[in-house]
Amino acid sequence: MSTILVIAEHRRNELRPVSLELISAAQGLKKNADDKVVVAVIGSQTESFVPALSVAGVDELILLKAPVTDFDPDIFEAAVSALITSKTPTVVLLPHSVDSLGYAATLASKAGYGFATDVFIVEYQADELVATRGGYNQKVNVEVDFPGKATVVMTIRASVFKVLEGTASPIITNFDLPAVQSRSQNKEFIELGGGNDVDITTVEFIMSIGRGIGEETNVEQFRELAETAGATLCCSRPIADAGWLPKSRQVGQSGKVVGSCKLYVALGISGSIQHMAGMKHVPTIVAVNTDPGASIFTIAKYGIVADIFDMEEELNSQLAA
Amino acid sequence: MFALNSDKDLVDKAIKNGDIYAAAAVYSIAKCEQREVLEGIMFAKRRDALALARWEHTPAEVLNALSIKNNSDVGIVLRLDKNQNTPALAISTLYGLENGQVKRNTSFTVLIAQHRHTPINVLEAIVKFVDDIEVLKAVSKNPVANAQVLGLLLNRVAHSSVYEAVAKNVAANPSASADLLSAIYSYADYSQADDCQAGSSLRVAVLKHENCPQFLIRLAEFNVADAAIEIQRQLVKDSRLSLQALASLVASQDKVLRTGLAANLAAPKMLIKQLLKDESPLVRRAVAARADLTVSSIKYLISDKDHWVRQWLARNPAVSRKVLEKLSADPHADVRRAVARNSRCTNALLSELAKDEDAWVRAAVAYQKNATKRLLEALAEDADIDVLSGVANNPHTPQRILLKLISSLEADIRRGVILNRKAQRKTLLSLLEDSYYLHRLMLVNSTVLKDSDKWPLCDDPDFQVRFTAYQYFAKKYQTFTKNI
Numbered sequence: 125m126s127t128i129l130v131i132a133e134h135r136r137n138e139l140r141p142v143s144l145e146l147i148s149a150a151q152g153l154k155k156n157a158d159d160k161v162v163v164a165v166i167g168s169q170t171e172s173f174v175p176a177l178s179v180a181g182v183d184e185l186i187l188l189k190a191p192v193t194d195f196d197p198d199i200f201e202a203a204v205s206a207l208i209t210s211k212t213p214t215v216v217l218l219p220h221s222v223d224s225l226g227y228a229a230t231l232a233s234k235a236g237y238g239f240a241t242d243v244f245i246v247e248y249q250a251d252e253l254v255a256t257r258g259g260y261n262q263k264v265n266v267e268v269d270f271p272g273k274a275t276v277v278m279t280i281r282a283s284v285f286k287v288l289e290g291t292a293s294p295i296i297t298n299f300d301l302p303a304v305q306s307r308s309q310n311k312e313f314i315e316l317g318g319g320n321d322v323d324i325t326t327v328e329f330i331m332s333i334g335r336g337i338g339e340e341t342n343v344e345q346f347r348e349l350a351e352t353a354g355a356t357l358c359c360s361r362p363i364a365d366a367g368w369l370p371k372s373r374q375v376g377q378s379g380k381v382v383g384s385c386k387l388y389v390a391l392g393i394s395g396s397i398q399h400m401a402g403m404k405h406v407p408t409i410v411a412v413n414t415d416p417g418a419s420i421f422t423i424a425k426y427g428i429v430a431d432i433f434d435m436e437e438e439l440n441s442q443l444a445a
Numbered sequence: 446m447f448a449l450n451s452d453k454d455l456v457d458k459a460i461k462n463g464d465i466y467a468a469a470a471v472y473s474i475a476k477c478e479q480r481e482v483l484e485g486i487m488f489a490k491r492r493d494a495l496a497l498a499r500w501e502h503t504p505a506e507v508l509n510a511l512s513i514k515n516n517s518d519v520g521i522v523l524r525l526d527k528n529q530n531t532p533a534l535a536i537s538t539l540y541g542l543e544n545g546q547v548k549r550n551t552s553f554t555v556l557i558a559q560h561r562h563t564p565i566n567v568l569e570a571i572v573k574f575v576d577d578i579e580v581l582k583a584v585s586k587n588p589v590a591n592a593q594v595l596g597l598l599l600n601r602v603a604h605s606s607v608y609e610a611v612a613k614n615v616a617a618n619p620s621a622s623a624d625l626l627s628a629i630y631s632y633a634d635y636s637q638a639d640d641c642q643a644g645s646s647l648r649v650a651v652l653k654h655e656n657c658p659q660f661l662i663r664l665a666e667f668n669v670a671d672a673a674i675e676i677q678r679q680l681v682k683d684s685r686l687s688l689q690a691l692a693s694l695v696a697s698q699d700k701v702l703r704t705g706l707a708a709n710l711a712a713p714k715m716l717i718k719q720l721l722k723d724e725s726p727l728v729r730r731a732v733a734a735r736a737d738l739t740v741s742s743i744k745y746l747i748s749d750k751d752h753w754v755r756q757w758l759a760r761n762p763a764v765s766r767k768v769l770e771k772l773s774a775d776p777h778a779d780v781r782r783a784v785a786r787n788s789r790c791t792n793a794l795l796s797e798l799a800k801d802e803d804a805w806v807r808a809a810v811a812y813q814k815n816a817t818k819r820l821l822e823a824l825a826e827d828a829d830i831d832v833l834s835g836v837a838n839n840p841h842t843p844q845r846i847l848l849k850l851i852s853s854l855e856a857d858i859r860r861g862v863i864l865n866r867k868a869q870r871k872t873l874l875s876l877l878e879d880s881y882y883l884h885r886l887m888l889v890n891s892t893v894l895k896d897s898d899k900w901p902l903c904d905d906p907d908f909q910v911r912f913t914a915y916q917y918f919a920k921k922y923q924t925f926t927k928n929i
Contacts, residue, residue: 314854321805340786341760344756344757344760344783348730348753364857365834365838365857365860365861365864366812367808367809367811367812367831367834367835367838370805370808370831371830371831371834371857372831374857377883378856378857378860378881378883398883415529415561416559416583416586417527417528417529417556417559417560417561418529419501429586440701440727441678441701444700444701444704444725444727445701
């Protein structure tokens with residue numbers, strides 16, 4: 125019997141959707157019927173997450189009471205380390221998020237566990253655990269194995285694993301947090317971008333505009349189009365800098381990474397490295413640009429060399445019909 | 446310490462630095478013997494040469510040198526082909542004519558056929574000698590190709606199965622002449638019996654072209670009532686269409702067509718009055734955006750149930766201040782924002798909108814070029830990032846407010862100050878050490894900072910900042926040399 129340990133992630137007392145995706149990934153790693161998926165949640169109000177985490181595929185739910193409401197790298201590292209010692213899991217799954225980046229590498233390094241980040245496929249190949257992640261700036265897929273490692277820690281990319289349907293009644297246990305001295309403290313929570321606007325990191329369909337839009341009035345046409353198509357309108361940095369769309373809609377290095385996006389339609393965006401940093405992972409990118417040499421075409425699944433206004437007109441005609 | 450006496454000093458500094466990006470930035474001002482040293486720095490390692498061949502900011506002179514020195518390296522040639530900065534001279538070096546033939550005929554040729562710097566004689570040679578259909582299609586889409594090359598191309602593919610595809614691209618190419626467009630239109634008419642859809646799409650492409658001759662519009666409108674819907678939709682947007690033809694289309698069942706008519710500036714008031722009450726909000730939105738709206742039309746649209754209609758009205762520079770005042774109380778925030786963005790919005794109205802409950806409306810005021818100092822001072826107390834970015838951006842914002850904003854934790858707000866064209870030197874100085882590289886990079890081209898302020902950026906930890914700083918000083922020396 126082996127154990128797969130999942131560390132749930134929450135922010136401001138809300139469970140992050142990726143936690144449920146990790147459970148789905150863990151379920152796929154069960155080799156035997158008696159293998160267990162154990163989910164741990166760390167925080168000051170862990171009980172509040174019990175209903176949301178009592179989902180299909182979870183065998184045990186561990187609640188770790190911690191003196192902090194939000195993430196703290198020292199506390200999380202100590203807690204997960206103690207859990208691994210106690211439960212001896214073969215695989216530990218963490219979300220590939222800014223939280224995990226704060227402690228996963230040190231956790232694995234200190235104890236000599238196998239380690240892989242930003243994993244989007246994890247499976248057993250003839251009894252060998254193999255993780256697949258991007259390499260060379262996502263240009264190639266790299267398979268990583270972990271010879272001789274009894275425990276492997278992985279951070280899993282969000283929006284890759286489909287959440288399992290159905291509820292369950294897992295065993296609920298409490299686990300004592302080991303003594304730990306935190307070196308940091310949360311002073312304030314700052315939500316990047318407009319607080320009341322849509323969170324573009326969670327939406328699946330994005331239309332995004334760049335410099336090709338020309339002038340502010342034209343933005344409205346594309347807002348209309350996005351609304352009709354059921355997309356969220358986002359933009360590259362110059363558009364947000366000009367005040368034509370809110371900062372919360374800005375994609376890229378200066379803006380946000382659209383982690384959950386499945387379809388990204390880039391309209392009049394040349395594709396600077398800074399912009400692509402926020403969206404190049406999206407499985408389906410459609411790029412529309414009059415310049416066939418625009419960098420955006422190097423990462424697009426579908427490239428259309430055309431005027432974005434012709435495209436807008438055509439899409440509007442199709443949607444209106 | 447800023448102590449350069451000549452362009453040679455700058456190049457020497459770049460050589461001493463040994464950084465490929467600094468070397469690339471000063472290459473154009475270097476003397477012959479210095480250029481050799483710089484080439485040694487830039488091209489000695491293949492990895493560096495590949496990076497420069499691909500980088501979107503590599504100066505044309507460096508790309509040109511790469512095309513001469515490394516033209517047998519397939520990897521470098523491929524990157525040069527893809528780089529939109531590659532100059533015509535480099536393309537000629539790689540693909541020019543040799544004994545009446547194109548030097549290379551590889552799969553890369555498609556990249557050259559679509560490149561915006563490809564010399565016309567190379568495009569002509571490609572059309573004459575290259576057989577690859579994808580390459581020919583790429584030429585047909587390239588706006589650099591002139592009418593003569595496009596004509597040659599159409600002749601080359603005449604009677605072949607790809608004629609239609611090439612002709613459609615040519616019809617969309619801004620270089621297509623009226624003669625070429627007429628020829629394509631005739632072909633479309635002729636081929637209509639074979640493939641109605643293809644014929645229609647070809648004719649739409651021709652009718653859409655700004656060089657489309659008047660007689661083709663007249664020819665098309667002759668049968669407008671029976672034409673395919675795509676053709677009708679295109680014609681109805683054309684300001685050259687006769688009033689009679691426009692009137693015959695106003696009762697069309699197609700709302701896209703009626704929307705096109707509502708946006709046509711040549712549409713007479715009578716028709717617009719009719720479209721004002723159209724059942725489709727798409728049509729009414731197009732009417733609301735018209736610059737020639739009458740008072741009675743505005744009065745009708747002001748209470749339209751579709752918020753987009755009211756929003757387009759609020760953006761319309763033709764509406765009166767009184768109308769804007771009414772729209773500023775609209776329940777929909779986007780409408781109120783549109784009022785704040787309207788250039789006719791009064792200060793009194795802006796003051797009201799600056800207190801709006803929606804931050805995006807207040808941000809519109811903060812970005813408004815008519816906003817007063819007093820209003821901006823009040824908005825500077827706002828907590829919203831978009832509002833503060835607007836204040837930081839606004840040229841009317843007092844310097845003391847800008848000085849306060851540069852210490853914001855939000856990079857977007859600090860960048861707003863950098864983008865402010867009235868930001869003074871003393872305001873920008875501390876941003877030269879901003880933690881975000883993009884901000885330091887943007888300051889290289891600031892017109893208020895002194896050269897001595899910018900000089901340390903030549904040793905910036907970020908390669909893009911170093912490159913931009915070296916390039917800035919290189920251009921200064923270049924301009925200075927030209928002037929003397």
